Amino acid sequence: MPASIFEGGFGFPLMVVHRDALEHNVATMAAFVRDHGLELAPHAKTHMSAEIAAMQLAAGAWGLTVATPRQAKTVRGFGADRIMVANQVVDPAGLAWAADELERDAAFEFLSFADSVTGVDILAGHAGARPFGVLVELGHEGGRAGCRTLDELLRVAAHVQETPGVELAGVAGYEGGLSTADEVRKYLVSLQEAVEYIRVRNPILSVGGSQWFDVIGRELVATQARILLRSGAYVSHDDGYYRERTPFNRIDGELRPALEVWAHVLSTPEPGLAIVCMGKRDAPYDEGLPIPRRGGVTVLKMQDQHAIVRADGLKPGDLLAFGISHPCTAFDKWRVLPLVDRDYRVVGTINTSFQGD
Secondary structure, three states, X not given: OOOEOOOOOOOOOEEEEEHHHHHHHHHHHHHHHHHOOOEEOOEHHHOOEHHHHHHHHHOOOOOEEEOOHHHHHHHHHOOOOEEEEEEEOOOHHHHHHHHHHHHHXXXXXXXXXXXXXXXXXXXXXXXXXXXEEEEEEEOOXXXXXXXXXXXXXXXXXXXXXXXXXXXXXXXXXXXXXXXXXXXXHHHHHHHHHHHHHOOOOOOEEEEOOOOOHHHHHHHOOOOOOEEEEOOOHHHOOOOXXXXXXXXXXXXXXXXXOXXXXXXXXXXXEEOOEEEEOOOOOOOOOEOEOOEEOOOXXXXXXXXXXXXXXXXXXXOOOOEEEEEOOOHHHOHHHOOEEEEEOOOOEEEEEEEEOOOOO
């Protein structure tokens, strides 16, 4: 029988991945996209794990999404035959790798975004024998990237179609920064309009963070395009940021938190105050502090290697469990995470490769 994480051999703090939750989340999102006529290109920047990527691809994912050419090279090593860089790519080394890979493997598909004529020219200038597939990005006011008007998008799209070395594949957008469902719907209408105006056979429309895919599933059902959803945080979910924002709070189904951190109490220097050996290097803190599993415990703040908690009745040596908020800054803190069953027996490992190793 596999050993439990509590039976020795494991040091703390320790982040674990719950197998049942991970498998449930992968199956849940695969069913969601299938039921809504979408396809899933999950954002691998969340986990950068070969084991999790294999689960997502086996469940029917179109391919994998990444944010940088370095990540693209890494997930190519995971076995992804289709990769979408959901970003503007201007890095010469990354583009050289992509051009070489496209020439080496005729079955390999590589897509990236462009929102300017200059960006298109950079792509074209590094193209090899096969052109780079381009999704012209439509943004919104206050958004992080993307053409701000339909006219601007059409100018960029026309430039792609006129330029050797690049090939127009469709339109892309990101609705995750919008605050309300009404804002998302209006933005999706703009994306649909952009798809209708570009002249591409079997166009792709790529969208999707992890907060509004229910709206996407409803609003884009009749769009004459191949819808690639890029959600990534769903795979491990969390007990904080995404627990509050998941679309499954509005529709049938659920995601389950798969990540948990265990850490010892080191000191109780004042009544009602404890110091725990879990810090910013061990757990995310950018979108909310860790969430104690034990009642009566509150995390007050995080330091590099310590968490300051308010609680009564703790003593040095006590072992506490914490859920996390924001999985995208959780996986990158660990190179190897134990995969555990419901009894915390180790049934495998999840390895991460955030630096391309």
